[in-house]
Amino acid sequence: MHPNALLELATELLHRVMRFDSPADGVVSAFFREHRALGARERHTLAETTYNVLRNRLLFQHLAQSGKGEMERRLAILGWQGNEGFLRAALNEQEQHWLEQVKKVDRTSLPEKLRHNLPEWLAEPLHAELGNEFWPLVDSMNQSAALDLRVNTFKAKRDDVQAALAQANIQAVPTPYSPWGLRIDGKPNLAKLDVFTKGEIEVQDEGSQLLALMTDAKRGEMVVDFCAGAGGKTLALGAAMRNTGMLYAFDISGHRLAALKPRLARSGLSNVHPVQIAHERDARVKRLAGKIDRVLVDAPCSGLGTLRRNPDMKWRQSPEAIKELTQKQAAILESAARLVKPGGRLVYATCSLLDEENEAIARAFIEAHGRDFQPLPASEILDKAHVSASQTLVRDEFLRLWPHRHQTDGFFAAAWERR
Numbered sequence: 001m002h003p004n005a006l007l008e009l010a011t012e013l014l015h016r017v018m019r020f021d022s023p024a025d026g027v028v029s030a031f032f033r034e035h036r037a038l039g040a041r042e043r044h045t046l047a048e049t050t051y052n053v054l055r056n057r058l059l060f061q062h063l064a065q066s067g068k069g070e071m072e073r074r075l076a077i078l079g080w081q082g083n084e085g086f087l088r089a090a091l092n093e094q095e096q097h098w099l100e101q102v103k104k105v106d107r108t109s110l111p112e113k114l115r116h117n118l119p120e121w122l123a124e125p126l127h128a129e130l131g132n133e134f135w136p137l138v139d140s141m142n143q144s145a146a147l148d149l150r151v152n153t154f155k156a157k158r159d160d161v162q163a164a165l166a167q168a169n170i171q172a173v174p175t176p177y178s179p180w181g182l183r184i185d186g187k188p189n190l191a192k193l194d195v196f197t198k199g200e201i202e203v204q205d206e207g208s209q210l211l212a213l214m215t216d217a218k219r220g221e222m223v224v225d226f227c228a229g230a231g232g233k234t235l236a237l238g239a240a241m242r243n244t245g246m247l248y249a250f251d252i253s254g255h256r257l258a259a260l261k262p263r264l265a266r267s268g269l270s271n272v273h274p275v276q277i278a279h280e281r282d283a284r285v286k287r288l289a290g291k292i293d294r295v296l297v298d299a300p301c302s303g304l305g306t307l308r309r310n311p312d313m314k315w316r317q318s319p320e321a322i323k324e325l326t327q328k329q330a331a332i333l334e335s336a337a338r339l340v341k342p343g344g345r346l347v348y349a350t351c352s353l354l355d356e357e358n359e360a361i362a363r364a365f366i367e368a369h370g371r372d373f374q375p376l377p378a379s380e381i382l383d384k385a386h387v388s389a390s391q392t393l394v395r396d397e398f399l400r401l402w403p404h405r406h407q408t409d410g411f412f413a414a415a416w417e418r419r
C-alpha cells in the first residue's frame with residue numbers, strides 16, 4: 001500500500017474513534033472488517049497508532065496546533081507506530097518540516113496535564129490518593145499490558161501448559177501472584193494452539209484471576225457470578241469447583257452471555273448455567289435468596305483500571321456517568337447480597353481505580369448490613385488460596401491492585417461472610 005494511503009486510513013480511523021461514541025476496540029475491529037485487504041503489519045500500525053493517540057491525546061493535540069491540514073492527520077503523524085521511513089514517504093514537505101520542529105519540543109518542560117494526558121477530574125483524585133506514585137502510575141498506564149493466561153486447572157497443570165507453549169516457541173513464566181497464571185512475552189497468536197483449542201488456557205489478566213481466587217468457590221457448592229459478562233471469571237470459578245455443584249452466570253446482556261458459550265464449550269465445564277436477567281431484582285434472582293454459598297459481584301464500572309488496554313475510557317467517562325454507575329453498583333450489591341446463605345461469602349469487585357466505586361461502596365454496604373455481614377480480610381483469603389505476597393496486594397481489608405505496583409490492571413475487591 002502507498003504510504004500516504006495508509007496514513008489516510010489512520011486519519012479516517014482516528015476520526016471514527018475520536019467521536020468517543022463507542023469503545024475504541026470495537027471501532028477498530030469494525031474498520032478492519034471493512035478493509036479486509038489490509039495485511040497484518042498494516043493492521044498493527046493502524047491499531048497501535050490509534051491507541052498511541054488515545055493515550056497521549058492532550059499532548060498530541062497541543063503539538064498539533066502548530067501544523068496545517070486535518071487535525072486527525074496531524075495526530076496520526078505524531079502517534080505513528082509504524083516504520084519511520086514509510087511515514088516520511090507519506091508526508092509533504094511542509095509536514096516534514098513541521099514534524100522536525102515538533103520533535104525538538106522539550107516535552108518535560110510542558111505543563112503537567114500535557115504530560116499525564118488525563119482529564120482533570122481523574123488526575124486529581126489519583127494524585128491525591130497516590131502522591132509520589134502518581135507519575136509511575138501514569139507511565140504504567142501508557143504502556144500496553146502483558147499477555148496473561150489462566151490455566152484451566154480442571155483440564156491441565158500450569159507446568160505442562162508452560163512446557164507445551166515452549167514447544168511452540170512461546171516463552172511463558174508463572175505470574176507472580178496467581179497460582180493459575182502464565183505471563184507471555186510478546187503477543188503471539190494463540191487461537192490455533194492445541195492448548196487453546198483444547199480449553200487448557202484462557203486469556204485473562206492476572207488481576208482478574210485474583211478476583212476469582214477471592215471468591216474461592218469450592219466443589220459441590222451453589223455459586224452465582226452475578227455480572228458474568230462473557231464469563232472470564234465464571235470459567236475460573238467453574239474450574240475451581242472442578243465442574244461440580246451449580247454455577248449460575250447472570251447478566252442483563254444476552255450478547256455478552258452468548259460470547260460465553262464457545263468458551264464454555266472449550267473449557268469442558270458443564271456446571272455453568274447462563275441466565276439472562278432483566279435487572280438485579282429479577283424474579284429468577286429472588287428465587288435463589290438465602291441459598292447460595294458464594295456470590296461474586298463483578299460490578300459494571302468505569303473500567304479506569306484497564307487504561308493500558310482501553311485508553312479511550314479516560315475520554316469516554318465523566319464524573320456524571322461515574323455517579324450513575326455508583327448508584328447501580330450499590331443497587332446490584334444490595335440485591336446480590338440477598339442470595340448469600342448464612343456462612344456463605346459475598347465478593348464485590350470492580351476494575352476501577354476510584355475510591356467512590358470501590359471502598360466507598362464497600363463501606364456503605366457494611367454500614368447498612370454490618371449486622372448480617374462480617375468483613376473478611378483479603379490478605380487471609382489470598383494466603384489460603386496460595387497467592388504469593390498477599391500483603392503487598394491489599395489496603396485495609398480490601399484487595400487493591402495497581403498497574404504500576406502489580407503489573408496487573410487496576411482492581412478492587414471486598415469480601416464478607418454472612419452471619
Ligand SMILES: C[S@@+](CC[C@H](N)C(=O)[O-])C[C@H]1O[C@@H](n2cnc3c(N)ncnc32)[C@H](O)[C@@H]1O
Nearest residue numbers: 227228229231232233251252253280298299300
Ligand atoms: C465488569 S463486567 C463483567 C465482566 C465479567 N465478569 C468477566 O469476568 O468477563 C460487568 C457486567 O455487568 C453486567 N451488568 C450490568 N448491569 C447489571 C445488572 N443490573 N445485573 C447483572 N449484570 C449487570 C454488564 O452487562 C457487564 O457484562
